[in-house]
Amino acid sequence: MKFNVPEKFHGLTLEAILIALHIPKKEMHWLRMSKDITANAETITLKSELKTGDAVTLPDFSEASSYKKSTKTAVILFEDDNLLVASKPPGQKVHPNEPGEHNTLVNDVINTVDSKYIEPVHRLDVDTTGLVLMAKNAYMKKMLDYMLSANNIKRIYMGHVKKNSKITPQRVSAPLGKKPHTNIFHVTRTGKSAVTHIIGKKVTDKYEELTIELETGRTHQIRAHMKHLNAPLVGDKLYGGPPSPYLHLYGYKVSFNHPVTDEVISVTLDV
Numbered sequence: 501m502k503f504n505v506p507e508k509f510h511g512l513t514l515e516a517i518l519i520a521l522h523i524p525k526k527e528m529h530w531l532r533m534s535k536d537i538t539a540n541a542e543t544i545t546l547k548s549e550l551k552t553g554d555a556v557t558l559p560d561f562s563e564a565s566s567y568k569k570s571t572k573t574a575v576i577l578f579e580d581d582n583l584l585v586a587s588k589p590p591g592q593k594v595h596p597n598e599p600g601e602h603n604t605l606v607n608d609v610i611n612t613v614d615s616k617y618i619e620p621v622h623r624l625d626v627d628t629t630g631l632v633l634m635a636k637n638a639y640m641k642k643m644l645d646y647m648l649s650a651n652n653i654k655r656i657y658m659g660h661v662k663k664n665s666k667i668t669p670q671r672v673s674a675p676l677g678k679k680p681h682t683n684i685f686h687v688t689r690t691g692k693s694a695v696t697h698i699i700g701k702k703v704t705d706k707y708e709e710l711t712i713e714l715e716t717g718r719t720h721q722i723r724a725h726m727k728h729l730n731a732p733l734v735g736d737k738l739y740g741g742p743p744s745p746y747l748h749l750y751g752y753k754v755s756f757n758h759p760v761t762d763e764v765i766s767v768t769l770d771v
Contacts, residue, residue, distance in 0.1 A: 501639040502581055503760040505554040514539075514556065515546035521759055522646040523639060527561065534559050562638040564616040567596065567606050574608035577631065578767045582640040584613060585754055585767045586632050590746050594623045594632055605632060621648055622655065622717060627736075630657070630751020631769055643759040648717075653756040655714050656699075657722060658771060660707035660748035661741075665731040667710065672696040672725045676718050684738060685724040694718045696725045707734060707748070722749060 509517045514537070518528060528546075531537060536559040537544050550556065575587040586609050588594060593604040601607075609618050613636070621633040621644040633653065635641035647653050661667060677691030678684070685691075693716060700711035712722055720739075726732050727739040735744030755766035 501558045501560065501637050503556055505550045505552055505556060506760065506762040507552045508762055509550065510552040511549060513547050513549050514544065517550065518546070521643050524642055527639065527642065530561055531558065558639060560637060562617040565606075565610065565618050567604075567610050567618065568600075568602040569611040570602050570604075570607035572603075572608045572611060574605060574612040576609070576612060577769075578765060579613065580758075582636050582760065583644065583758075584609070584634050584636060585765075586634060587769060588624055588628075588630060588632050588751070590627055590629045593626055594620050606634070609634060621645065621653070624751050625720060625723070625747075625749075627747040628749045628751060629747075629769075630749075631754045631767055632751070633754055640759070647756060647759065651715060653754065655717075655751065656753035656755075657712040657714070658750045658752040659710045659712055659722060659726065660704075660734040661710060661726065661731040662734065663703065663706075663708055665708050665729075667698065667701060667708065667729060667731050669698050669701060672698065672729065674725060674728055676721060676724050678719075685718070685720040687724065687728045692716075692718055694721050694725065696722055711752075 532546055538557045539554045576584055577587055578585040588605045595604050595606040606618055615636045617637050619635050619641050621635060624630055635644055673695045674687040675691035676685045676694040677688040679686055695715035697713040698710055699713050702709045723733060723736055723739050732739040732741035734742045734748040735746050750769060750771050753768045758765050
């Protein structure tokens with residue numbers, strides 16, 4: 501992994517910087533043993549102090565991702581040396597679930613970008629259109645996983661419900677569990693904690709357009725919560741939504757502070 505030291509880490513040792521970036525102990529042990537860490541093309545150790553702008557290179561311990569290349573080109577809306585944001589079309593899985601699958605978004609991304617390592621940081625339902633954040637090396641995957649668990653990656657969705665739904669901006673905190681022998685999730689006291697924020701509403705010619713932010717990321721969370729509110733999403737056949745050829749749910753925006761550059765990354769889907 502390569503990065504330039506941001507101002508907030510000026511004067512810190514590389515070890516202190518990596519601890520602040522939540523690099524796990526296993527990787528830290530590898531780095532302590534390594535002779536291949538450089539700053540400005542000179543060999544350094546974890547105890548070396550760094551200054552703003554120093555160009556650091558860490559040895560790549562990432563194992564190549566096992567995904568096969570597809571023959572399709574993915575739509576990449578943001579990319580740097582360490583991460584990317586791709587746009588997933590409806591009807592496509594984010595990643596393979598079975599050996600030999602090669603028609604998922606990850607397969608398309610592997611075919612599109614120059615990186616042996618690609619791993620998604622979060623997921624979307626097959627029928628959901630939208631943005632997926634992916635890491636291009638194992639260091640970045642660990643950083644982004646931590647940020648996601650700490651709620652430091654904002655994921656904004658857009659969804660359509662029928663008019664006169666009586667939905668208002670609100671916090672929906674209702675645990676979700678899977679109904680036995682089905683693919684349907686529902687609100688149940690024995691379920692896992694699930695929190696959805698409806699943060700905006702706009703009435704269009706055909707629908708009510710909701711802006712939704714996830715606090716947790718349970719399977720079918722938005723869809724199940726909208727069903728719970730008696731306002732299932734348009735086109736959601738599984739949860740009884742108004743008819744449409746497709747599900748009206750979009751992973752509309754992903755925004756976060758880049759873990760190593762501190763740059764604000766904000767990517768929006770053109771819906």
